[in-house]
Amino acid sequence: MVSPSPAVQLLELCIGAASEIQNECNAISTGTDQLRDGSLAGCGPALVDLLSRQACQISTYYIELQPTNPNSTEIPPEKQRLVLKRLDDIISISYSKFYAFLFRDLPVCWRQLYTDASILKFCLNILRFPHIYGHTTECSRSYQKNFGGNACELSELLETLDLALILAGAAGEKRGRKWVNEALELLGAVWKETTSTTDVSTFKPPIKRKKLDHSPDLGSSSEKPEIGAVFSTTEPFTPPIKHPINCVNALSMEDFQAYMDNPMDSKLGPEPLIIRGAIDHWPALTTNPWDQPSYLLSRTFDGQRLVPIEVGRSYVDEGWGQKIMTFGEFLHEYIDPSLARTQGNLGDGIAPASPRNGPIAYLAQHPLFTQLPILRNDILVPDYCYTAPPKHPTDPTIDQPELDEPLLNAWFGPPGTITPLHNDPYHNILAQIVGRKYLRLYSPLNTGRMQARGRENGVEMGNTSLMDVGVVEGWDVGAGYEEGGPTNEDLTSFKEIPFSDCILEPGDVLYIPIGWWHYVRGLSVSFSVSFWWN
Numbered sequence: 001m002v003s004p005s006p007a008v009q010l011l012e013l014c015i016g017a018a019s020e021i022q023n024e025c026n027a028i029s030t031g032t033d034q035l036r037d038g039s040l041a042g043c044g045p046a047l048v049d050l051l052s053r054q055a056c057q058i059s060t061y062y063i064e065l066q067p068t069n070p071n072s073t074e075i076p077p078e079k080q081r082l083v084l085k086r087l088d089d090i091i092s093i094s095y096s097k098f099y100a101f102l103f104r105d106l107p108v109c110w111r112q113l114y115t116d117a118s119i120l121k122f123c124l125n126i127l128r129f130p131h132i133y134g135h136t137t138e139c140s141r142s143y144q145k146n147f148g149g150n151a152c153e154l155s156e157l158l159e160t161l162d163l164a165l166i167l168a169g170a171a172g173e174k175r176g177r178k179w180v181n182e183a184l185e186l187l188g189a190v191w192k193e194t195t196s197t198t199d200v201s202t203f204k205p206p207i208k209r210k211k212l213d214h215s216p217d218l219g220s221s222s223e224k225p226e227i228g229a230v231f232s233t234t235e236p237f238t239p240p241i242k243h244p245i246n247c248v249n250a251l252s253m254e255d256f257q258a259y260m261d262n263p264m265d266s267k268l269g270p271e272p273l274i275i276r277g278a279i280d281h282w283p284a285l286t287t288n289p290w291d292q293p294s295y296l297l298s299r300t301f302d303g304q305r306l307v308p309i310e311v312g313r314s315y316v317d318e319g320w321g322q323k324i325m326t327f328g329e330f331l332h333e334y335i336d337p338s339l340a341r342t343q344g345n346l347g348d349g350i351a352p353a354s355p356r357n358g359p360i361a362y363l364a365q366h367p368l369f370t371q372l373p374i375l376r377n378d379i380l381v382p383d384y385c386y387t388a389p390p391k392h393p394t395d396p397t398i399d400q401p402e403l404d405e406p407l408l409n410a411w412f413g414p415p416g417t418i419t420p421l422h423n424d425p426y427h428n429i430l431a432q433i434v435g436r437k438y439l440r441l442y443s444p445l446n447t448g449r450m451q452a453r454g455r456e457n458g459v460e461m462g463n464t465s466l467m468d469v470g471v472v473e474g475w476d477v478g479a480g481y482e483e484g485g486p487t488n489e490d491l492t493s494f495k496e497i498p499f500s501d502c503i504l505e506p507g508d509v510l511y512i513p514i515g516w517w518h519y520v521r522g523l524s525v526s527f528s529v530s531f532w533w534n
Contacts, residue, residue: 006189007132011062013183014123017175018059021116024174025052040116042109043094051090051117057083058124065127083124090117095167111171118164119175122183125160128152131194155304155326157187162306165371166324181373191301230291231336231434231525236415238503238523239438239475245502245510250277253383256511260389269393272441272500273511275384280507284378284433290527291434291506293331299374303328307371310362313476314418316453316464334361335414335525362417362522365530368410381406382429382509385533389427392515394444398425399514400534407532417522421450421465426532428512432504435526440469440501444515449497451486467494469519504528 004012025048028041040048057079094114098106126132129152161180164170170177251259260270284290297303305327312320325333369376385406392398407426411419412434423444430439442450451466466486470476472494486494503523504510512518514534 006186006193010126010132010183010186010190013179013186014126015059015062017119017179018055018062018123020174021120022052022055022059025049025055040109040112042107043113047090047093047113050086051113051120054083054086054090054117054120058120061124061127080124080128084121087117087121087124091121098167108171111168112176114168115164115170115172115176115180118160118168119179119183122157122160125152125157126187129154129157131190154187154191154301158184158301158304159306162371163324166306166308177370188301230289231293233435233524234415235436235523237475239473239501239521241501241503243498243500245272245274245439245441245500247274247276247502249275251275251384253387256384257387260387260513267393268443268445269390270511270513271443272502272513272516274502274504275509275511276507278382278384278509279380279431279433282379282433284375285507288378290378293336296375297328297331299372300327303331305372307363307368308366309334310364311359313360313416314420314468315364316420316468330361330363335412360414360416362411362413364411364413364417364419365409367408368412369408369529376408379431379433379529381408381531382431384429384509384511385531389514389534392425392444393513394447394515400425403532403534409530409532411520411526411528411530413522413526415522415524415526417526418470419518419520421467421469421517421519422463423447423515423517424463424512424532425514426534427514428510429531429533430504430510430512431529431531432506432508432510433527433529434506435522435524436506437504437526437528438501438521438523439504439510440499440519441512442497442499442517444517446497447515447517449493450517451490451494465517467491470521 024040028039028048029045029052040051091114094110094117097110101107131154161170161184164180165177170180172179256275259273263270265271279285289295303326306324307327307330308322308324309330310320310322314320369379403426406429411417421440421442452462453464453466454462467490468476472491502510
């Protein structure tokens, strides 16, 4: 029996979602809902009823637009716009609640309302996506005629679901992230079938082309990056290594456990350790190379997926901010300006200035692999994360409840990205996949000398130091401290604190024990993954 096409599966998924949301809202309105944690009931009857009516209208559209329906008629564009307007209103109202709470305290119902309204918006807009019905069939012409020829761009569909993932965490037990990921996977299959884009299932580097003449220079090298080539390895500045961290070849899980159980200093506990050869087999370093921009673009709808980035050298600098942009724009504007603008997401304008002359941007501490499961398949959780590490050596209040699974975060940026001196409440395996990074680490026994920031502008910053290692060492000329910052005496004292440092190469992993203060500096274009565990 022939399986339905991805387009048919996607439409069926949308029909199911609209019906399910309507039924759930009706159950709440009639009092038959079981009021689970996160139930939409927490958003109030008016919003539940408004969402229900939009779900009902979209279900009706799917019925009316069936080519086999003898009563199929054109749906007036103003009716379509009205439903979209109501859904945007619901999304806006639910998002406004995000500002009234710390995210960890935000009632789940608001995140689910945002997600469900986004799912309905996607279900409505997919009917206007030209590729969903093929190119030449009578079905295609019928649907597009009934929807007034008002086509929906791929970028609009992706934006709707990506914002639900990034802003709301795609909350919801019945649909949520599972539904969004399935919809994106099917949309990718439809897009792959109906366009000439790079194959998203088997990567083959495209034919190399020379960079555009108007693209700015990235460095002193006379050879410019080419499409399909690897990211630039240029390092504008490389700090000297003064106190190298111990380095070993790949350890077994048992040997790593023994390393943690038998520290040289029982008061301090295990110390940082570089492990080489432990991740050489990862697809991200072999068959699915993350150092090739064309591969990353092939996994993100030619760069049209959205990602949140931090703009500025460091999150403690004045002027630092955050924004959401397409992955392709991030690559072109901040990582490698020589990349050609991809269709649909970068436009035809002139390339922007080199990131060396403008602000630095960093895709930092983002659960990218929850948002993009297709990239998650390129990496593996190191066995070391399933060992039993010790508690914090000096402050048991920092220890967190045991995690069910390691927490994964992505760190991707150009040269010059800085993560200021800080410590984390988990043990960390930091895996370097692309480029090189400098790290400096200080023992938790010296926490009292780290000049912790404390609470700033309502945000607890006690895990971050006032000390800017780059300024202390003279690497970042022109940077300075605000009034009330460290004194000259503080700086002199800080320089006397012992530390260890290293440069991570592609394929290296660094074990950072809980509580160790660490400063991280991107030397070249760099892509790392951190695995927190306890």
